[in-house]
Amino acid sequence: xxxLRNPVAFGVLVLAVVLAPFLFSNYRTYQLGxxxxxxxxxxxxxxxxxxxxxISLGHGAFMGxxxxxxxxxxxxxxxxxxxxxxxxxxxxxxxxxxxxxxxTRFAGPYLALATFAIPLAFIGILKRFPHFTxxxxxxxxxxxxxxxxxxxxxxIWFYVVCWFVxxxxxxxxxxxxxxxxxxxxxxxxxxxxxxTANGVSTAGVKTAAFGISAFYCGVAGSLYAIGTTYVNPxxxxxxxxxxxLVGIVLGGAGSLYGMLFGxxxxxxxxxxxxxxxxxxxxxxHHIDTHAPGSGLVVYGVVLLLVLYLAPxxxxxxxxxxxxxxxxxxxKEDPSxxxxxxx
Amino acid sequence: xxxxxxxxxxxxSDGSIYGSLALALVLIYKATEVINFxxxxxxxxxxxxxxxLMGHGSTFEWWAFFATLGxxxxxxxxxxQTVIRPLERASVLTAVMATIALLVILNxxxxxxxxxxxxFFPSPFPTKPWVIGGVHISKQDVGTFGVVMxxxxxxxxxxxxxxxxxxxxxxxxxxxxxxxxxxxxxxxxALGWGFAAALGAVSGMMVAPTVFLTPNMMQAVLIYSFAAxxxxxxxxxxxxxxxxxxxxxxxxxxxxxxxxxxxxLRLPVALAILLVVLLxxxxxxxxxxxVRRV
Numbered sequence: 001x002x003x004l005r006n007p008v009a010f011g012v013l014v015l016a017v018v019l020a021p022f023l024f025s026n027y028r029t030y031q032l033g034x035x036x037x038x039x040x041x042x043x044x045x046x047x048x049x050x051x052x053x054x055i056s057l058g059h060g061a062f063m064g065x066x067x068x069x070x071x072x073x074x075x076x077x078x079x080x081x082x083x084x085x086x087x088x089x090x091x092x093x094x095x096x097x098x099x100x101x102x103x104t105r106f107a108g109p110y111l112a113l114a115t116f117a118i119p120l121a122f123i124g125i126l127k128r129f130p131h132f133t134x135x136x137x138x139x140x141x142x143x144x145x146x147x148x149x150x151x152x153x154x155x156i157w158f159y160v161v162c163w164f165v166x167x168x169x170x171x172x173x174x175x176x177x178x179x180x181x182x183x184x185x186x187x188x189x190x191x192x193x194x195x196t197a198n199g200v201s202t203a204g205v206k207t208a209a210f211g212i213s214a215f216y217c218g219v220a221g222s223l224y225a226i227g228t229t230y231v232n233p234x235x236x237x238x239x240x241x242x243x244x245l246v247g248i249v250l251g252g253a254g255s256l257y258g259m260l261f262g263x264x265x266x267x268x269x270x271x272x273x274x275x276x277x278x279x280x281x282x283x284x285h286h287i288d289t290h291a292p293g294s295g296l297v298v299y300g301v302v303l304l305l306v307l308y309l310a311p312x313x314x315x316x317x318x319x320x321x322x323x324x325x326x327x328x329x330x331k332e333d334p335s336x337x338x339x340x341x342x
Numbered sequence: 343x344x345x346x347x348x349x350x351x352x353x354x355s356d357g358s359i360y361g362s363l364a365l366a367l368v369l370i371y372k373a374t375e376v377i378n379f380x381x382x383x384x385x386x387x388x389x390x391x392x393x394x395l396m397g398h399g400s401t402f403e404w405w406a407f408f409a410t411l412g413x414x415x416x417x418x419x420x421x422x423q424t425v426i427r428p429l430e431r432a433s434v435l436t437a438v439m440a441t442i443a444l445l446v447i448l449n450x451x452x453x454x455x456x457x458x459x460x461x462f463f464p465s466p467f468p469t470k471p472w473v474i475g476g477v478h479i480s481k482q483d484v485g486t487f488g489v490v491m492x493x494x495x496x497x498x499x500x501x502x503x504x505x506x507x508x509x510x511x512x513x514x515x516x517x518x519x520x521x522x523x524x525x526x527x528x529x530x531x532a533l534g535w536g537f538a539a540a541l542g543a544v545s546g547m548m549v550a551p552t553v554f555l556t557p558n559m560m561q562a563v564l565i566y567s568f569a570a571x572x573x574x575x576x577x578x579x580x581x582x583x584x585x586x587x588x589x590x591x592x593x594x595x596x597x598x599x600x601x602x603x604x605x606x607l608r609l610p611v612a613l614a615i616l617l618v619v620l621l622x623x624x625x626x627x628x629x630x631x632x633v634r635r636v
Contacts, residue, residue, distance in 0.1 A: 049435075053435060055435065055438055055439070057379075057442070099617070101621075102617040102618075102620040102621045103617065103620065105621075106620070110377065110572075110576070112438060112442075113377055113379070113568045114568070114613075114616060114617075116379070116561075116564070116565060117565040117568070117569075117609065117612070117613040117616070120561060120565060120609050121609050121610040121613045124606040124607055124608070124609045124610050125606070125607070125610050127606045128604060128606040128607050128610075238561065242442065242445075245442065253435070292453045292454065292457065292458045293449065293450035293451065293452065293453025293458065293557065294450065294454055295450065296446050296449055296450025296453070297446075297447055297450035297451055297454060298450075299446050299450075300443045300444070300445075300446035301443075301447065303439065303442070303443040303446065304425070304440065304443045304447075307429065307432075307436055307439055307440055307443065308428065308429075311432065311436060
C-alpha cells in the first residue's frame with residue numbers, strides 16, 4: 001500500500017495541474033505558473049536543507065544566475081527561450097558546485113553565514129559588468145514564444161511550461177532522495193560523525209547536495225525570467241533567499257510534497273495573504289499596511305509561529321491528521337540527533 | 343607612499359569595525375554554539391534607537407551612547423530568553439532558523455518604524471583630520487579604533503578575571519558539567535546574548551557615521567566580519583580582531599592599487615577571500631585544528 005502512495009499522490013497532482021487552468025482566471029493561472037517554478041526552487045533547497053541539514057541563505061542568487069543565463073542567451077545570442085531552461089540550471093549548478101567545494105567544509109550553521117554573502121556578492125558582480133548584465137537597469141526579455149496552438153494565451157502557455165518542468169523535477173527529486181545517495185544525505189543531517197564512521201564522505205555529499213539544489217534553483221530562475229520578461233539586480237534580493245527558506249520550513253523540511261504548500265505560500269504571501277493578514281491586524285491597531293518592511297515582519301512572525309507550533313511544517317500537520325495525534329506519539333529524543341554531545 | 347599610509351589608516355579603521363562584530367559573533371558562538379544571524383540586525387536596530395535618543399541624529403550624545411548599550415544588553419538577553427530559549431531542546435537547525443526569523447523581523451521593523459531612507463548619524467569625534475607628513479588621519483577613524491579596542495579589553499578582562507566570566511567560559515566549554523557544578527547555564531546564555539548585543543551596538547554606532555543609517559547597513563558589514571572571523575579562525579577572540587584588521591587593510595589596498603576591483607566588487611572579493619582561506623587553511627590564522635572523537 002505504502003509503495004502505491006507516491007504514484008497515486010503524483011497522479012492526483014497531475015490531474016489537479018491539468019484541471020487548474022479551466023477553473024481559474026488567466027491572471028490566477030499565471031500566478032499558479034509561478035507556484036510551479038517556486039516548487040522547483042523549493043524542491044532543490046529542500047534536498048539541501050531538509051534532507052542534508054545544511055541551511056542556505058543564498059539560493060535566491062542561484063535563481064538569479066539561472067534568470068540571467070536565460071536573459072543573456074535569449075537577448076544577446078538569440079537562443080530559443082525553452083532551451084535556456086536546462087542551461088540556466090546547469091550554469092547555476094556548476095557555480096553552486098564550485099562554491100560548495102570550499103564552503104561545505106564548514107560544520108553546521110557556518111555554511112549558512114557563508115551563503116548569506118552570495119546574494120550580496122551577486123548583486124555587486126551584476127553592477128560591475130553592465131555591458132554583460134545590463135547593470136542596474138537590467139534587461140528586458142521578449143514575451144515567451146507560445147507553441148502548440150496556445151499563442152492566444154501566453155499566461156496559460158507559461159503555466160504549462162512551468163508545471164511541465166515542475167512535474168519532471170518532482171519525480172527526479174524523489175529519485176535523488178531515495179536509495180543509497182538519499183541515505184547518505186540523511187546520515188549527514190542526523191550525525192556527521194556517524195556518517196563519516198560509516199564511510200560517507202560528508203564534504204562530498206554536502207557539495208553534491210549544494211550543486212543539485214543550485215541546479216534546481218537555476219531552472220526555477222530561468223522560468224522566473226521567462227515569466228516576468230524582465231530582470232535587474234533587485235529582482236533577486238536577499239529577501240527572496242530568506243522567503244525560500246521560510247517556504248521550506250512552512251512546507252515541512254524533509255518532505256517533498258510539503259513543498260507544494262511552501263510554493264503556494266511563497267507566491268501568495270507577497271501580494272495576497274501578507275497584506276490580508278496585516279489588514280486583519282491593522283483594524284485594531286491602525287497600522288499602515290503599505291508601510292515598507294511590513295511584509296518582512298509578516299514573514300518573520302509566520303516563520304517563528306511555525307517553528308513553535310508546527311516544527312514539521314504543513315507536511316507534518318497533514319501527517320499528524322492521518323496518523324495518531326502528536327501527544328500520543330513518543331517524543332523524539334533531541335540528544336540523538338545532536339552531534340555535539342557524542 | 344602617502345597614498346599607501348592613507349589606505350593603511352582607512353583600512354585599519356574599517357578593520358576595527360569588522361573585528362568588533364566578528365568578536366561578537368565569536369563570543370556568541372563560544373558561549374552558545376549557535377550562530378546568531380540576527381547579530382547584524384540587532385546592531386542596526388540598536389543604532390536606530392541611539393539615533394532616536396539623540397533627537398533623530400542632530401548631535402552625538404555620550405549619555406545616549408551608554409543608554410543604548412544598556413538597552414542593547416537588556417534587549418539581547420530578553421530576546422534570548424523569550425525567542426531562543428523555548429527552542430533549547432529543538433535541533434540546531436530550528437534554533438538557527440529562529441535567529442533568521444529575528445533577522446527578518448528586526449529588519450522589517452526598522453524600515454517600518456523609521457522608514458528605509460538613508461539617515462545621517464552623528465559621529466562623536468571631530469571631522470577635522472590630523473595631517474602627519476601629508477597623510478590625513480581622520481580623528482573619527484582613530485576614535486572608532488580606540489572605542490572598539492576599549493570594548494575588547496573590557497570584555498577580555500571580564501572573561502579572564504571575574505567569577506561570572508569564568509562561569510561563562512565553563513558553560514561554553516562543557517554545559518552539562520557546568521550545570522552539575524551549579525552554574526546556571528540558561529542565564530549565562532542570556533548574558534552572552536546581552537554582551538554580544540551591546541558589542542554589536544558599539545559597532546553599529548561606530549560604523550553608522552560613515553555608511554549612513556539604513557535598515558540594511560549591517561548586512562555587508564556582517565559578511566565582512568564573518569570573513570574576518572573565518573580568517574582569524576572562528577573560535578579565537580584575538581583571531582577575530584586580527585582577522586578584522588587584516589581584512590580591512592587588504593580590501594582597501596586592493597581597492598586602491600588593483601584597478602578592476604571597484605567598490606561593487608568589494609563584497610565579492612571578501613567572499614572570495616573567505617573561500618580561499620577555507621581551501622588553504624580551514625582553521626584560519628589562529629584557530630586550532632579540531633579533532634573530534636568518533
